[in-house]
Amino acid sequence: MKRTVLYDTHLSLGAKMAPFAGWEMPIQYPAGPIEEHRLVRRSAGLFDTSHMGRFRVYGPGSTQLLDRLLTARLSDLSVGFSRYSLLLREDGGVLDDLFVYRLGEEEWFIVVNASNTEKDFAWFQQWAAKEGPVQLENLSFRFGMIAFQGPKALELLTQITTNEKGDRWTPPERFGWSWVWIANHSDLSTRVRCLVGRTGYTGEDGVEIFPPWDRTPLVWESILSSAQKLGIEAGPAGLAARDSLRFEPGFALYGHELSEDITPVEASLLWACDLEKPFVGREAVLRRKEKGPKEKLVTFVMEEQAVPRAGYAVTDEGGNTVGKVVTGLYAPTIDAFAGNAFVPTDLAISGKTLYIVVRGARKKARVVKRPLYKPAYRT
Amino acid sequence: MTYDPDVKYQKSHEWARKDGTLFTIGISDYAQDSLGDVVFVELPEKGKVVQKGEAFGVVESVKAASDVYAPLSGTIVEVNSKLKEDPALVNREPFGAGWFVKIQASNPTEYEELLSATEYEAFVKGL
Numbered sequence: 001m002k003r004t005v006l007y008d009t010h011l012s013l014g015a016k017m018a019p020f021a022g023w024e025m026p027i028q029y030p031a032g033p034i035e036e037h038r039l040v041r042r043s044a045g046l047f048d049t050s051h052m053g054r055f056r057v058y059g060p061g062s063t064q065l066l067d068r069l070l071t072a073r074l075s076d077l078s079v080g081f082s083r084y085s086l087l088l089r090e091d092g093g094v095l096d097d098l099f100v101y102r103l104g105e106e107e108w109f110i111v112v113n114a115s116n117t118e119k120d121f122a123w124f125q126q127w128a129a130k131e132g133p134v135q136l137e138n139l140s141f142r143f144g145m146i147a148f149q150g151p152k153a154l155e156l157l158t159q160i161t162t163n164e165k166g167d168r169w170t171p172p173e174r175f176g177w178s179w180v181w182i183a184n185h186s187d188l189s190t191r192v193r194c195l196v197g198r199t200g201y202t203g204e205d206g207v208e209i210f211p212p213w214d215r216t217p218l219v220w221e222s223i224l225s226s227a228q229k230l231g232i233e234a235g236p237a238g239l240a241a242r243d244s245l246r247f248e249p250g251f252a253l254y255g256h257e258l259s260e261d262i263t264p265v266e267a268s269l270l271w272a273c274d275l276e277k278p279f280v281g282r283e284a285v286l287r288r289k290e291k292g293p294k295e296k297l298v299t300f301v302m303e304e305q306a307v308p309r310a311g312y313a314v315t316d317e318g319g320n321t322v323g324k325v326v327t328g329l330y331a332p333t334i335d336a337f338a339g340n341a342f343v344p345t346d347l348a349i350s351g352k353t354l355y356i357v358v359r360g361a362r363k364k365a366r367v368v369k370r371p372l373y374k375p376a377y378r379t
Numbered sequence: 380m381t382y383d384p385d386v387k388y389q390k391s392h393e394w395a396r397k398d399g400t401l402f403t404i405g406i407s408d409y410a411q412d413s414l415g416d417v418v419f420v421e422l423p424e425k426g427k428v429v430q431k432g433e434a435f436g437v438v439e440s441v442k443a444a445s446d447v448y449a450p451l452s453g454t455i456v457e458v459n460s461k462l463k464e465d466p467a468l469v470n471r472e473p474f475g476a477g478w479f480v481k482i483q484a485s486n487p488t489e490y491e492e493l494l495s496a497t498e499y500e501a502f503v504k505g506l
Binding site for chain 2: 016027028032033034035240244305306307309329330337359
């Protein structure tokens with residue numbers, strides 16, 4: 001089992017650790033996942049996401065190669081910005097979803113799911129070998145990763161950061177990134193140079209921070225202690241809160257809403273595919289789109305009180321099994337039991353009734369419009 | 380971690396509080412702490428007859444669904460309706476307002492077989 005550089009920090013904060021994608025990760029802290037979720041919506045929460053994979057792709061041909069492998073168009077992405085993309089097999093199956101940051105004309109930083117790091121890196125390597133002198137580096141243990149999310153996250157961060165020139169840091173716009181020096185509020189001499197992107201996975205404004213691996217705990221502690229001194233409410237949040245926070249605004253989690261067995265068409269992720277440019281899997285996606293998918297991803301809310309869970313069967317009015325729950329939980333912000341499921345397209349319409357089989361009993365649910373929670377930064 | 384000395388326990392982490400032949404049933408502080416935030420408690424209807432060791436309810440936390448087992452045989456004469464509105468009572472007051480059901484025991488001597496707080500604490504520490 002792998003451990004992030006923040007492992008001891010989590011233990012000292014009283015975290016409950018559990019295995020996740022081969023890593024021993026904090027599932028929750030003493031406040032508990034529901035309070036951690038609310039803290040992020042109300043003020044600010046800090047997440048260790050160092051288990052995710054981080055790659056650098058650079059050198060002549062790197063932009064062309066990535067533009068061919070990723071569903072998102074990269075040629076019009078400016079240096080200093082980032083974009084969400086999918087990585088597809090030739091048959092359209094989703095290998096992963098990821099964030100790609102443009103560091104330079106021919107230099108890219110990619111963040112992938114922990115569970116897919118090795119698979120993705122091998123995939124990039126295989127294509128790089130075929131298509132030219134592109135350089136690939138797995139930086140997963142060279143940089144850590146912390147997400148600091150919530151309406152107060154930037155208010156705090158701007159008070160302890162400077163830019164490359166030594167001036168006070170001004171956050172970039174959404175999906176922008178910059179090199180930032182992060183200091184401790186009471187000790188400005190211990191500062192750490194980090195890549196900071198205005199991105200996240202919670203539906204709140206905030207940042208994802210990439211400090212050098214060994215310096216990650218210093219950044220973590222700087223943020224929490226500065227928050228306390230500045231009177232900004234902030235605390236650590238675990239993977240359980242991260243799951244409910246990403247579910248409400250409708251973000252996919254690989255292994256649940258996404259897998260190699262489904263294409264972007266079923267997952268309602270065509271918006272992340274630029275069908276006007278060539279990319280691996282494009283023809284398969286076009287065919288599936290043309291034909292119409294058999295199943296689609298829907299969000300549902302329980303009408304009868306019961307907790308849906310991933311793996312539970314979905315039935316229609318007549319009791320026939322028609323689908324499967326892929327995420328199911330208590331959604332704290334909307335205060336409801338809710339989830340996502342793949343169901344036949346004729347049931348994938350908001351207002352339709354579904355039944356979730358909970359311990360042998362059919363419990364009524366209703367298909368709802370996505371997302372359940374509109375991201376705070378989307379106006 | 381609290382081990383209420385006035386109740387008796389079984390190894391599946393339920394407790395029973397004796398009041399004549401009427402027993403109040405809940406789950407231990409250790410159990411609620413292990414489960415984490417409780418979001419739903421599924422309880423039987425009043426009048427249901429249960430056997431000692433039988434699953435009579437389910438407690439759902441953020442993490443997972445877990446069965447709750449009867450520490451005594453008897454008839455369920457009351458269920459804690461407050462848990463419907465506020466399931467987190469189980470986390471906040473596991474030995475108090477977070478109780479699950481009341482059982483009219485058919486064989487009250489079963490209570491004697493349960494673990495004392497000291498025995499239960501020793502058992503938990505060995506887990």
